[in-house]
Amino acid sequence: xxxxxxxxxxxxxxxxxxxxxxxxxxxxxxxxxxxxxxxxxxxxxxxxxxxxxxxxxxxxxxxxxxxxxxxxxxxxxxxxxxxxxxxxxxxxxxxxxxxxxxxxxxxxxxxxxxxxxxxxxxxxxxxxxxxxxxxxxxxxxxxxxxxx
Amino acid sequence: xxxxxxxxxxxxxxxxxxxxxxxxxxxxxxxxxxxxxxxxxxxxxxxxxxxxxxxxxxxxxxxxxxxxxxxxxxxxxxxxxxxxxxxxxxxxxxxxxxxxxxxxxxxxxxxxxxxxxxxxxxxxxxxxxxxxxxxxxxxxxxxxxxxxxxxxxxxxxxxxxxxxxxxxxxxxxxxxxxxxxxxxxxxxxxxxxxxxxxxxxxxxxxxxxxxxxxxxxxxxxxxxxxxxxxxxxxxxxxxxxxxxxxxxxxxxxxxxxxxxxxxxxxxxxxxxxxxxxxxxxxxxxxxxxxxxxxxxxxxxxxxxxxxxxxxxxxxxxxxxxxxxxxxxxxxxxxxxxxxxxxxxxxxxxxxxxxxxxxxxxxxxx
Numbered sequence: 315x316x317x318x319x320x321x322x323x324x325x326x327x328x329x330x331x332x333x334x335x336x337x338x339x340x341x342x343x344x345x346x347x348x349x350x351x352x353x354x355x356x357x358x359x360x361x362x363x364x365x366x367x368x369x370x371x372x373x374x375x376x377x378x379x380x381x382x383x384x385x386x387x388x389x390x391x392x393x394x395x396x397x398x399x400x401x402x403x404x405x406x407x408x409x410x411x412x413x414x415x416x417x418x419x420x421x422x423x424x425x426x427x428x429x430x431x432x433x434x435x436x437x438x439x440x441x442x443x444x445x446x447x448x449x450x451x452x453x454x455x456x457x458x459x460x461x462x
Numbered sequence: 463x464x465x466x467x468x469x470x471x472x473x474x475x476x477x478x479x480x481x482x483x484x485x486x487x488x489x490x491x492x493x494x495x496x497x498x499x500x501x502x503x504x505x506x507x508x509x510x511x512x513x514x515x516x517x518x519x520x521x522x523x524x525x526x527x528x529x530x531x532x533x534x535x536x537x538x539x540x541x542x543x544x545x546x547x548x549x550x551x552x553x554x555x556x557x558x559x560x561x562x563x564x565x566x567x568x569x570x571x572x573x574x575x576x577x578x579x580x581x582x583x584x585x586x587x588x589x590x591x592x593x594x595x596x597x598x599x600x601x602x603x604x605x606x607x608x609x610x611x612x613x614x615x616x617x618x619x620x621x622x623x624x625x626x627x628x629x630x631x632x633x634x635x636x637x638x639x640x641x642x643x644x645x646x647x648x649x650x651x652x653x654x655x656x657x658x659x660x661x662x663x664x665x666x667x668x669x670x671x672x673x674x675x676x677x678x679x680x681x682x683x684x685x686x687x688x689x690x691x692x693x694x695x696x697x698x699x700x701x702x703x704x705x706x707x708x709x710x711x712x713x714x715x716x717x718x719x720x721x722x723x724x725x726x727x728x729x730x731x732x733x734x735x736x737x738x739x740x741x742x743x744x745x746x747x748x749x750x751x752x753x754x755x756x757x758x759x760x761x762x763x764x765x766x767x768x769x770x771x772x773x774x775x776x777x778x779x780x781x782x783x784x785x786x787x788x789x790x791x792x793x794x795x796x797x798x799x800x801x802x803x804x805x806x807x808x809x810x811x812x813x814x815x816x817x818x819x820x821x822x823x824x825x826x827x
Contacts, residue, residue, distance in 0.1 A: 316716045317726065324733060336738055342730045348723045363723060370719060 315354040315374060322387065326351070326358060329385070329393045330403070332444035333457050337406035354379075357386040358393070360402065395457065400446075404454035407446035409439045411458075418449050421456075486536070488529045496537050499557025503534040574654040615640055681707075 318326065331338050341349070341360070348363040354377060361369070361381025369380040382402065385395040413421055417431025433450055447456045495504040505526075515522040541552040573581065580586075596603040596611040603611040620632040656663050665686075675683070685707055689695035700706075717726075 315719060317719065317721065319716065320729075320733070323730060324737075327730075327734060327737060331734075331737060336734075339731055339734050342734065343727055348727070350723060350726060352719070367720070 315352055315369070315377065315380075318351055318353050318358065322353065322391070322393075323351070325387075325391065326385070326393045329395055330399075332459070333395075333403050333408070333446060334406040335408045337408070340406060341402060351384070352380070353387070356388075358384045360384050360399075397456065400454050400457060403457050404446050404448075407454075407457075409436045409443050409445040410448055411435050411439075411445045412448045412450055412452075413455070415450055418455070421447070486532065488532050490529070490533070494530065494533055496534065497557055497559045498537060498541065499555050500559055500561075501534070501538075501554070502557075502559060503530055503537075505530050571658045574657075575650070 327338060330341075334341075349360060350363065350366065352359050352361055352366065354374070357379075359379065359381045360383075365381055369377060382398055383396055384399040384402070385393055387393055412433035412435070413427055414431050414433045417427050421427050421431070436445075439445065442459065444457065444459045446454055447458050448454050490505075490507055492505075492507050495506070496502070497504075509526075511522050512519050512526070538552050541554065543550050543552050545551070590605060592605060593602040594605050594611040603609060605611065615633075615636050620636070622628060622630075622632060626632070652663055655661075670679075688698050691698060
């Protein structure tokens with residue numbers, strides 16, 4: 315387990331900033347505690363300082379996970395965001411897309427969402443923008459990078 | 463009154479003397495045992511007073527210590543003395559008490575290769591004399607070591623043996639053979655040591671004399687061989703299809719796990735600020751390097767042109783001489799001027815450079 319290097323932090327922030335933009339500094343600098351990113355077995359975990367201190371007592375090969383896994387770094391050092399980060403991305407999302415209940419199931423099973431399935435969408439969403447997909451009940455489903 | 467005082471004083475003096483004597487002589491039922499070599503006095507008297515004393519026998523202990531120390535000092539005063547640099551010194555005898563071992567008993571070493579062989583064959587060491595009669599020098603010399611009896615490297619005349627090359631240096635050959643024997647002996651000694659301490663010789667880690675080496679061990683052996691040159695492998699070429707070795711660089715150093723959280727947060731916020739600023743940030747080092755490289759190319763092209771046309775000393779000297787002054791100032795000017803327009807670099811740079819050259823021309827004069 316170790317902190318991220320400059321390069322790795324930059325790559326990760328660039329990826330996350332696609333979905334939440336400047337709100338990322340609210341993740342870094344939180345009023346209710348010190349949270350930090352730590353790398354363990356190529357995965358990035360977002361963990362509070364308290365939990366980190368406890369996790370330091372576990373040997374590296376026995377430690378499976380700590381805090382919230384935001385994603386992992388691939389073999390070629392690209393950052394892949396995981397669904398477990400959704401809880402932290404959804405509240406700060408800049409661009410949101412709501413899907414109608416009918417298209418929701420189809421979307422969750424991996425199919426494309428047609429225009430008829432689109433419920434609401436935030437204004438001024440550009441093409442290729444990273445968005446967070448919600449169901450009509452405001453339940454965040456996924457963070458997605460989509461094409462028109 | 464005075465007489466009384468004098469008498470009192472005298473009596474007091476007498477009493478003090480008696481007390482001092484009493485202090486010096488200590489009465490003990492059993493005599494103490496002294497080991498003056500270790501400055502040790504052993505008191506075998508039963509500690510009845512201490513037992514009687516109660517919970518805190520401080521005063522009794524102090525009295526006992528004082529008495530025993532007094533006896534020890536008395537013994538010391540009886541030793542033969544000598545004077546060393548204006549100090550009276552007692553010469554202590556040899557210590558009689560045997561002190562216990564400081565370190566544990568050494569474990570038995572495994573036998574060396576020779577010892578195993580000798581045991582197997584039943585070879586016993588023959589008792590040999592230390593000195594041997596040396597005919598050549600006419601004196602008794604050691605069997606081995608410095609100035610030994612039969613040292614074949616020290617002979618002044620060596621006959622070339624029948625089947626040998628006449629141009630070969632026999633003296634050098636003997637010295638070389640000796641060096642090889644010494645090296646072999648040293649290697650065997652180190653191997654025996656390694657076997658005794660169950661360690662591995664660092665030079666032979668992974669290298670076995672016979673086959674049965676895994677691919678990794680062979681790779682490692684190859685790496686070690688490659689680096690075992692005088693230039694530490696710097697000028698060793700690789701085979702046509704050989705790949706560069708993995709993991710032979712420096713180990714990476716990471717930040718500690720619980721570093722300064724505040725500093726970490728600050729650096730991350732700074733990174734975010736830079737990312738969000740929406741202006742392409744000017745990397746000053748890269749920009750100045752690029753500028754200097756382009757200037758170099760310009761100079762080279764100009765020089766080539768001038769050498770083709772003919773000799774023009776002024777131009778070349780001026781160009782060479784003034785170059786050192788040029789780039790830093792140019793870099794400085796450019797940083798202010800090119801805030802966000804890095805893309806329009808080359809044409810702008812070209813313009814600036816022409817201006818610079820004009821300036822250089824003026825300075826030359």
